[in-house]
Amino acid sequence: MKLPPGPTGALKDKIFSDALSQWPSPHILTPEEKEEIRKDASRYLAIAHQIENEQREIHTQPLLAEIKARLTFARQSYMLRNFRLFRINDLPTEIICDILRLAIWDSMRRPVNARLWITWTCTRWRQISLSDSTLWNAIWFQGAGPKVDRAWAWFERVRHSPLDIRIDGPQDSDDESAVVDLSKESVVAVDMRQMFLRVLTRLRNLRMLIVVVDDWQSALVVLDLLKTHRPSGVPLLQRFELHRGGLKNEDRQTLRWPGIVAQPFLGGAVAPRLEYLSLNGVPIDWSGSVLKNLTTFDIRRLPSNQSPDTARFREILCNCPRLQKLSMDGAGPLFETPSGKQPPIDLPHLRTLVVADFSLNYAMFLFSQFRAPNVNDLTLMNLCGASYVPLFLQITASFPKVRLLSAYSIQFEVSPLGSAAMIGWLDSMPLLAYLRVANVRNEFFGLFLRAPGSDEKPVAPTLATVDIQAIEPRVIVQWAKDRREAGAPLQRIYISEELGGHLDDEHIKVLTSICVLAKLPRGATTPEEEALSVFP
Template sequence: MIFPQTPSTPADNQDSPQRSPMDGQENPRQLKPLPLEYFDSEVVLKAHLSRMDEPTGPIDIELHKARAQVLKVRIRDVEQLRASMPYRSYDVDKEIATLRYRRKILLWVTFPIDELPVEILSNVFRYVVWSSEGADQATRHRLYLTWVSRHWREVSIDDKTLWNSVWFRDKAPWTRSLAFLDRAGTAPLDLRINERERRPTDKRAPTKITPYQIQFLLDRVLRKVDQIRILVIVLDTWQSTLVALHKFSQCGLPVSMERFELHRTGKPFFWVAPSVPFRDIITPVVLCRETLPKLKWLCLNGISVDWYRLPLTNLTTIDIRRIVPVEAPDSNRWVEMLKASPNLFKLALDAAWPQPVDDMAAVQRVELPHLRDFLLGDMNLTCAMFVLAHMHAPRVMNLALMNLGREDFGPLFQAITGHFTQIKLLSIYTVEIARTAVNRRIMVKWMESMPHLRMLKIAQAQTHLLKMFLENPHDYRDPDEMDCNPTAPDGLPPPRPVLCPKLDYLLFLSQDNDSVVALVEGRYAIGAPFSKLYIPQPHLPQVPEEIRRRLRMAVGEMLVTVNLALTPPEEEIHAEMAASVEVTENSY
């Protein structure tokens, strides 16, 4: 039996096999997998099953059990031999792994799964579907379950919860997805229309949904509006988006809805008042004419609604993107929306802000004690300062600043210094800071106010901004901020203070390689190295081997991430964010 190399994420694996420092020979660990470590791996199992022939007749259960018993005895004998050997043998380990694997396959084949009670078999099927990696795989798994046998088909179709999550990714008229919708019966529904991630291998853009197609689809979907728990709609044109808005505003009461997202991804960038052939639909549209009693998550991207007739209370997530200023809520309405959601957990404003007022001092500030996740992006300095003037959120733990350019944003960092002291995850994507002594002092003070920062994510960040993470905060302190005791108890000088002393993880993409090397080597030189460096897989080819070598020398470990999936440190921080509030964010 062949044991294939298990894929791993370290970027080192992109290189040629390393040499053993002991004898200069090739290290076997770099060339061969260790069989006893990998015999039970999912990769090995999939490779084996893909080569197995489909059973063509009844299986002799007793014969298979006898073979499994023989293998068990053989495994015991070889393990005894292994224990008596003075050294570790790769060939013996491979023999044990092969025997164990053959026995495992036999036990799987003889397992009487069809004799399980229906409720237990249904639970098994649910685990299969819910453990799928992505929407496409979940769809395939559900179809596979109905193809095995008549019994499995009946059990699968009778379990309504297997079908209540529907991704409308098939072509119009969505026959397969609508069949899933029918099979869901009266179960709560999680529906995602045209939500997909564009893969680098995709040769052409997905087909755009026309206004008449979305009208047809929503006529079918909204018949079950009282069952819908999640509704995510992604459309390209404003015509289709307007039809979707109108259909939703005219439907019945969505008493079960907890999450609503409507995205317009195409041009123009901002929402433009429509004209013919949709004269009968006026704007701004009322999103819903009834109260949404369970709604917790609202995302509006590239569209505008009637903010003054928006019955929103107790939201945990507000995500608003690409709203033309004249269509945005005014300052008073924005304050009302924030006050109506005291448990707000996540606030994302990307090219969206309240309508400015002349007197900034008249702006009312809202307390947001539960806000943990805050994104601010794609706006000018005045608008960014205006957004911050409306809120006081001292316990933000994840801060993302994106596309803040075309002017000096130094005053923004001065404004937030001391306000977000609990930050553990910081993202800086394309933020412009003028290279001045004043800004250097502002940035050092800001970084010093984030002692809990553990992970930094950067993209197209300025080199001089990154180098500020290497500054000595002592050089920027006022006389009254100096340490009272400049020496350690043993009489030796104290260690050099560093900014963000808990900063352990770095992720970069679309970033100048030299600036990353300067940051990584600089943190290493001041005694505060990164323990892990993450590089997204699509960006890896842009990092030359010499750059990788220098990075590996200055970090504990260099890893490659898959697309935009959360890294383990991010998952840990998000778990801490959710655990730190009484209201936990639901992310379906």
């Protein structure tokens, strides 16, 4: 080859820096400027092609270092100049629009910044993005000042497209009086009223509305304003969530609620497309609310005087034949003694079931109200204060298709009869592949092991992945070894960061010799969980 060697290091950086310094300030290039840049770039591209052609002729020999440097320099020089042409802008506007949508919504961790960066790139991209209302219809009202101002700017850019809105109200105090004077609105509630009144000017365009507040007044303002807009309807609303935080250690038996009169959801209006409803610590008038055709029904933290009666609860289930997720966390129908035995409601499409924070008798009553043989993801939480063995006997064989099981704070009688009942319950879920567990006794893990010398197949023979929040290190190590010896070894164990800090080098050595060991940040979703969550 007769090409001179390519510059490297500081010399190459200086050449590129000098080239950049000679460029004029950013502006729309004229046809003459584009042609000049194209010719300059093509010169370096020709050099790169010449080196590549020579290499093909002597492919059995590696390039000399100085020639390889020349090839790298030629390619980088070409890209430096060709980039100025920004040839993506030669594409039709509708193609660029599709590309920008993909770029923004694939940036799930930073969609806010992604949208801003798009508008800062060039004049044409800014014009295209501002004219595409679908880029701005996911709006998050959070905090105050510039963030809220930016959210309102996006609110205006949406125009008449469907709106997906989340509102996080200011944090309130953890201390909440047993008696709340609702006649005295707080500043928080006043702010929420003004904000929500403006949001409701686009009520007919709302597709998703999620509101998270910490004070009573703001939560009631939301329900009250939705009721007053009943005549206009909500034709596009598909998902509604209202979460009231504020109280800690709040349970169904000790709720301290102000004297309020519950209002019908949406004032009794019909939301024809509503599929997802989540009410957390807020009341509605169940008899006056139109609730049907839901695919997700999520209720949490309701005292008995704000709960639907059993007949209304069963009516809601019957009116939602496509229900896929049912979550009842400290909330459910009134605990009533039926005059006659009522058959359970069939929920054939239910795939996710969450039952949490109930007494033994109430939990048994609740499970008697429905039948859901196709549940894939079962969560049982805060079932403690007594031995729940009768409940597990009741639901044995009720969920044969469960693949994901979450067991948090469940209590059972540690005895031969109690253990046998619990093992029978686990045996009735032969497809179990993923176990999430926290705050259980060490004996819980022993349920997954047969008695020594047993000829039966292992308990949960397909169990491969475990997500453990807290446990004595020696217990998890011994359990992993016992599962391997039983012929049903674990493939992966996820541990919390706190538990990871309690494992010593020997524990880690043993566990990693058996399976993959990984730390799982709080709230994260694992690949195995995502794969198993896909309905078969």
